[in-house]
Amino acid sequence: MSTFISLLIGGLVLGCTYGMLSLGLSLIYQASGFMNFTQANLLMFGAFVCYQFFGVWGLPFVISLILSVAIMFGVGCLIERLVIRRLVEKHAKNVYVVLSTIAISIIIENLAMLIWNSRQHYFPSIFSGSSSVKIGSVSVGKESLLCIVVALVAMVALHFFLNKTKFGTAMRAAAMNKTAASCMGINVNRTISMTYGIAAALACLGGILIAPKMTAYYQVGNQISMKSFAGAVIGGYGNIYGAIVGALFVGLLETFVGAYISSAYKELIVYGVMIVFMIVKPSGLFNAKVYE
Amino acid sequence: MKEQGFFQSKKGKTVIAVVAIALAIIIPLMMDNNIIFTQNKYFYVLLCLIGIYTIVTSGLDILFGYTGQISFGHAGFFCIGAYGSVLLSHTQWGLGKATGYVLTPILSIFIAACIAAAVGALLAIPASKLVFHFLSMLTIAFNQIVYLIANNFSWLTNGSIGITSVPAVTLFGISFATTTSKLKYYYLVLFFVVVFLLVKTHIVNSRVGRGLIAIRENPTAANGCGVNVAKYKIMSFAISAFYVGFAGGLYVHMIGFISPDTFVQNTSVIFITMLLFGGSGNLVGPILGAAVITIIQEGLQFLADYRMLIYGIVLLLIILFQPQGIAGLGNTISGAVSKRKRGAANG
């Protein structure tokens, strides 16, 4: 039982990290119809920005977190404003927008390597004292619990933002029908820009929460980008609730397969399940449009 | 009525192609004999790689440029072609280890490419139903699985340690070992590039090619017009996988060493980058993409650790400037010129 609980927590932490990314992927897809390869690198970069504030300059954790999330929000908006919108205005094919996000991800990764060098950077622990707490007989990292809690809070907050605020409603309207929304006086460009910003902010939050566990390291992004993409797809690409469920599913699957079946064939099984999943239920858990 | 210049006509294009092939043969030969420039083996290595990547991107182009199916997992086919050919031709691994008999490298490459094509056809059965993102995900998962098999099945592939002393290609008693002559291997690659490009031209101009384009433009309408969409997509996947698998074989007999690291998903991203960067849906785009990306990466060597950053920036700027791939550059420029002319005429 104790094994089960520590696995469950481990899987949830992983799932929540993937979730922060797949949420961003789905949001962007919903709002603009584009795939995006920069999310995982934004996660890495966000973790570094927070490391700079918190680890190097010694600001309090909460302030560092808010500052870095705000900065990454700005970076997300800028990417949309300077690259994506320019391409859309030039009537570039969708796939060239995807290619531009690949280029941006190469830039972000190497920029981080040059600014903070290629070593792993130890992220100071957020809590003082012992790094783990005992739940029953199970030892659980405090940072792991924080990661799960903050991720869940962020997801719920996003839900209320999209459904209960005026701006959220405008964003959903713009995502549904751009022309109609702009007829109603909604500034569609601004809502799309905001979406990219929110996605980047979520990625940053994910990066900060996972940093005590995975350190600030310029290669972190590559290791989790595919799984979070898988999470978003399994959930039904473009559905934000599906993205969360899909990401948690991937995280838990990975952890439990690793523990109970085989470590060598863990990835093989995880990707195999994804393929089977796509053959059996290609619309994802939350019925996205998959067939042409 | 659009006026057709000589170089847009079919005859003109043939002339250009023949001249290009002639130059590709003569220039390195002259270099090798120090007639123009000087002998430069490093340059031949780059030419070999450009040739191999041209086959890869052309294969990918049949799938993406003509049929409209995206793939972020073609390194998987590249891997099957490469490992397949090594295991069929190496004396200490695979077939050689099991039976003591080996195939001569060109034959092994061909069979490995056929295996890749068969796997491609199998993958296409679920893939042919999926749209963009789901297809991306499926192909990524496929790539990962192939990579993991290469890494995990140590009894077959020697796992992450890799296999050394991959035999050199020998044809009609002529050895194409890259340690002794890179120029010869370049001509071998060039021969296959020409063959594959001719086959590609033939395919896209045939009934099949028109079917594929119909699917790209509108699958529902294509279906309505009697095109068997699923069958054509499977064909397209298989042909594409054959191209890439064959290129994988040529690649591994050139490098002479194989380990799974080469076939990670990032390699697939480089393939698709080359294709999109060059421009898809035509003959020249894939060649340009393979050549320009290879040359940019080499040209930035002097930047040391700033290399990849600048590469990303150059890539991004060119996409922003020319979001149809650089093959369209000629059209953009001539468009701008004619616009200016027209403007001048009107003014």
Added chain:
Amino acid sequence: MKKRVLSVILAATMVMGLLAGCSSVEEAESSAAEETTETESSSDTSSDSSSSSGEYSYVIGHYGGITGTTATVGTAGYNGIQLAIQYWNDNGGVLGGQIGFEFYDDGGTTEGAVKAVTYLLEEKNVDGLISSQLSGNIQATGDQVEAAQVPEVGTGMNPAWLEQGWTYLFRSVPNNAGGAQPLVDAMLTVGVTDLGAMIYQDDGNTSAWAYVTEVLENTPEITLVAEEQAMVGESDWTGTLTSILNKNPNGVLIFAQGEQASLMIKQLRELGYEGYIFGPETFSLPDIRNVAGDGANGIIFFAPHCIPDSADEANSEAEQEFLELYEAAYGELPASDVAYRAWDATNILLTAVEQAGTADGPTVRDTIANLKIDILAGSADFSAYDNGECLSGQQIYITHEGKNILFSTFCEENDPSLYMQ
């Protein structure tokens, strides 16, 4: 620091380029050109790579990855070679002239290595080569180096690449096969009976593990209760580590690259395991202790070199001199012991050239094959081996109270079973 400023300038250039909106190719080129001039003017230790090899009496070529997945280690090696060449040049060079340096970034890929070696041999006509630390990259280019008759000193520890019969290839460290027996001996000393193992699936670690399993088969006192694999590209091993701990081992062995090993140790400690952890030479990376914190106490590893916390704590005068030079040039101690190996490799090559009195490949090769030289890794003797090795066996270290100390010293001062659960 310079790098940081440079990167900020670069980022600003990029943003400005985008803002200006006229995203032309020329601009990219000019910004790239600007960047180069800055890079060149700011590089203090590098011997200028653009100068032709004609001015130098001996030119060393090096291929390695200073970008890509192995950038930390690659950069350490790159720095070590430059430092050694600088040192030789300051002391009069070799063969009556200065030593040149040519570098090609292979990005840590085999394709890159093939291009690199062709470039260095054919374009730059280098006289000697120092390889990357990646076994695959050495093996992919071995035939070519052999055909060109250029002596090459490698810095990787995988035994495989010296077992292919190449005669121009040498190694500047003992290979990792020699670490297996001492490591198992250390397990016996601390009293491990049930061992759990986690092996990262890359060539260095799988090959090192193969030697340990051989020794374990002849060690009836230790049972292997769990053997799990970690795949390249993973970053979370909660499941795998939990499954190892379920088998109740009283010793855990982790063979992985430094970047992964530090996280694995951290995660293992978070899961409540407090006993000994055994590892390979990558555990000597200072980052292991930075990342794993107190969790690093009680790790035992074999290594040819162990980077101390400061130059003063070096084990020998030669090491101290090297570390002081390194710190003066790069502002910090090496991030990986590959810097030691690269420094040694350069010294081996240049000493042989000096003794041979010529840059001629076959002559220098023969000289190295009979060379006896004191290097940071110990008293190297190439004549004692016939395949290019110069040393064997490894030192065993333990991390105790936040410092890496020799295991033998630790055992004298403490109860060896101190960290047993």
